[in-house]
Amino acid sequence: AASPAPLRFAEVPYTFGRRHSGQSKLDTNVAWEYIVMLLDRLFGRHGLVVADSLDPRLAACARLLWARVLEEPLALTRTCQERGRWLADLGYRPILQKMEKRTPFFLLEGGKRQPVTFERGLFRTPHADHTLLGLLRRLDDRPGDFSAAVHLRPQLQDFLLPTAAYVAGPTELAYFLQVLPGYRALGIPDPAIVLRASLTLVEPGEPTPMV
Secondary structure, eight states: OSSSOOOOOOOOOOOOEEEEEEEEOOOOOHHHHHHHHHHHHHHHHHHHEEOOOOOOHHHHHHHHHHHHHSSTHHHHHHHHHHHHHHHHHOOOOOOOOOOOOOEEEEEEEETTEEEEEETTEEEOOOOOEEEEEHHHHHHOOOOOGEETTTTTHHHHHHHHHOOOOEEOOOHHHHHHHHHHHHHHTTOOOOOOEEOOOOOOOOOTOOOOOOO
């Protein structure tokens, strides 16, 4: 992908051997780095900048927002639930459901993102309990340990990179209808949501009955 000249290649039969120990070197991070390199190679000269959401430096820029979320860990959850009930009363099926006690973020523990609940003043993962003070200190030391759940991701994204308008398909539109009140709860300007155009291409010579 990064070669200055077209590559020549040939198909060579190859059979992978059975893995007896160790782990594959082609993990998610390697695949992501390759995709970033490819995007930069193809579109970087046109001004495209790829931001890694897991970059600790980017996470540190959102410390103010994270602190706000930690101080009221179930505020976004309640907002989504209330909006979901409102949508259900209108006859629509809420996209986000079964969110009781779930905070809008994950913690990195043991190399994996762990869901976090909030009960009796404690933040709980499957492996440990955490206090607010402990998580605020961790936020200062290792901001990359925090990642957004589905009902915080758009607000975090637009806090870092403000968006004027978002072009959405039908499912994304339903999702945004449920999470938009969370923008106001966090004091973040919400983007305009524009429904994506839906078209049907008809091949020449095909009958085109119009209903």
